[in-house]
Amino acid sequence: MCLLLGIARSSYYKWMKHEESEHELENKDLIELIEKYHLKYKGILGYRRMTMWINTYDDYHVNPKLIKRLMNVMGLKAVIRSKRSTYRYSTPEVLSKNKLSRNFNADKPNQKWVTDVTEFKIKSSTQKLYLSAIVDLYDLSVVSYQISTKNDNILVLDTFKAAFNKYPGVSPLVHSDRGFQYTSHIFKKLLVYQGCTQSMSRVGCCIDNGPIENFWGQIKTEEYYLNDYRTEDELIQGINKYITFYNNELLQKRFNNQAPSQVRKKGLDNKSPQRYPVPINRSIEKYWESIKSKQHNKSELTNYI
Numbered sequence: 001m002c003l004l005l006g007i008a009r010s011s012y013y014k015w016m017k018h019e020e021s022e023h024e025l026e027n028k029d030l031i032e033l034i035e036k037y038h039l040k041y042k043g044i045l046g047y048r049r050m051t052m053w054i055n056t057y058d059d060y061h062v063n064p065k066l067i068k069r070l071m072n073v074m075g076l077k078a079v080i081r082s083k084r085s086t087y088r089y090s091t092p093e094v095l096s097k098n099k100l101s102r103n104f105n106a107d108k109p110n111q112k113w114v115t116d117v118t119e120f121k122i123k124s125s126t127q128k129l130y131l132s133a134i135v136d137l138y139d140l141s142v143v144s145y146q147i148s149t150k151n152d153n154i155l156v157l158d159t160f161k162a163a164f165n166k167y168p169g170v171s172p173l174v175h176s177d178r179g180f181q182y183t184s185h186i187f188k189k190l191l192v193y194q195g196c197t198q199s200m201s202r203v204g205c206c207i208d209n210g211p212i213e214n215f216w217g218q219i220k221t222e223e224y225y226l227n228d229y230r231t232e233d234e235l236i237q238g239i240n241k242y243i244t245f246y247n248n249e250l251l252q253k254r255f256n257n258q259a260p261s262q263v264r265k266k267g268l269d270n271k272s273p274q275r276y277p278v279p280i281n282r283s284i285e286k287y288w289e290s291i292k293s294k295q296h297n298k299s300e301l302t303n304y305i
Helices: 009-017 022-040 047-057 064-074 153-166 185-194 206-224 232-248 260-269 282-304
Strands: 112-121 128-136 142-148 173-176 197-200
Touching (some): 047 064, 128 232, 142 153, 142 232, 153 185, 206 232, 232 260
Antiparallel strands (some): 112 128
16 A cells, blocks of 8 residues: 555554644644534634634634634635625715714714615515614624615614614714715704714715624625525524624624623723724724825915915
């Protein structure tokens, strides 16, 4: 057999007598855990998330580089998000300035909310479902959401009424894009009645509302695209299941490997909540640099005049 395979007999006997080291045994255990979580969550965990899951739930202290190497050996990768569709223009009734201005940090719960509507197509039919959601920038939890077959003002109003009923007396800064629901007089009236400050993204600039866009990418990549939803009930059930998972089980590195609901509960229970600064983002840093540059140039021009 060694002659046919071109292997030295000494190498064969050395392999026969080889005893696995502690490092090799640990890698075997990690491979089993990686395979378990990859199957359980349908491949939505990349090596960073996979490291958080293993370190948090299985009491390990492994480096993400090791998990990345093992996943490469296993041929496992997280599912990739699809490209976002192009922006469609609408005629606004009411406009507001971008008061959020990409400052996605919040000191406490219910200080800053971002909101949007996205659509899901039911496969093998022309039917669609629309999901309206509010995400709190303090803990990135989904504060409120509504699902409907119609993308109208009622969908958005019901979403906010549910949120205000859940947290009576709050008056957060509410940021959205310039969709027709958010530029309507009736939506503006609701926010004024609640004492909220309205903020809107610039035309066609999705990064101004980055956190909610990121959530849409997650729910579609990690739930919708992985399942073959053929009926309205199946899709609604899938959306409900994922949002429950997202709020209560999805560990996030920014929150020290805690789920959004854990961070939110602690934030609501404390008068001085712990702060979780948004990690540095090159696009946002570039944006702030351009703002400072414009202000500097304007100041110089004023002085010159």
